[in-house]
Amino acid sequence: MYKVKVNETYEFDLSAVNDTLQLNGQAVPVDVRELQDGHLHFIYKNKSYNAEVVSENHENKTSVVKINGKLYEVAIEDQFDSLLKAMGMGAGSGKTAREVKAPMPGLVLNINVAEGQEIQKGDNLLVLEAMKMENMLKSVTEGVIKKINISKGDKVEKNQVLIEFV
Template sequence: MYKVKVNEKYDFELLEENGAFKLAGQDLQLDRHEPGAGHVHIIYNHKSYRAEVVSQDQDNKTAVVKVNGTLYNVAAEDQYDGLLKAMGLTGAAGKMALELKAPMPGLVLSLNVTEGQEIKKGDSLLVLEAMKMENMLKAASDGTVKKIFVAKGDKVEKNQVLIEFSA
């Protein structure tokens, strides 16, 4: 699921399943044609839209998109971004994080790193089961795993320190 904000004004929840999209729980019936990189032609509700990605910022997950000649500022957030926000690891704070804390109470299903291991931003650190859902917690920045405070099968509380890093 993606939370999408357009022009800091309009909020949408977009779900992708098997190549099909749902907006606010309803199927989007789109006919798409991609004539070239960064360009797409869409027919939706019998109307034609030509879209072009003018610029994008991968780190901040934002883009400027031109649709039928009008520019739109688009920001997208996936489930992992939501977890990072819940842990207070957004923006500059995420780049300087020296600890990974549990975003919610749960059960550690697996550890994917070891002490002393070098990690890159986006690497999978561990899987936490909470409310019958598996949540993969990823590295917010590059660094080294200094200390691991949990093991597979441990129950953890919200805000409990799971892993400590050194920059």
């Protein structure tokens, strides 16, 4: 499932299930053919469209797409982006992340950092057990731990602030 935003105006959910395009939960008949070098041709509602990816920004997951000569800015968010956003670590947060939130309800099994500790991007912060699975939460930023709001053995709720950065 992808969340798609076009020109900062139109938002919809998009997924492909068994080679069928789903738009906001409804099956949408679309015939798509990849041509070459980022060019596509598709038929939607008996109309023909030519599409070309003009530019891509992989860091913030946006693209500029030209469809029948008109430019559109498209932002795409997958389930992992949604999870990171729920944890307060969404795309573009990079060095400005201020907190880590629980992505789901769970039990804190281990805390691998301490208040005042300097951390780097990718460092292991804590282990959260949810649905009988251990999930290692890692830092998406570098910085210093300001406050740890939980202890080993605590039960946490989704979106609860676990760790704050300076």
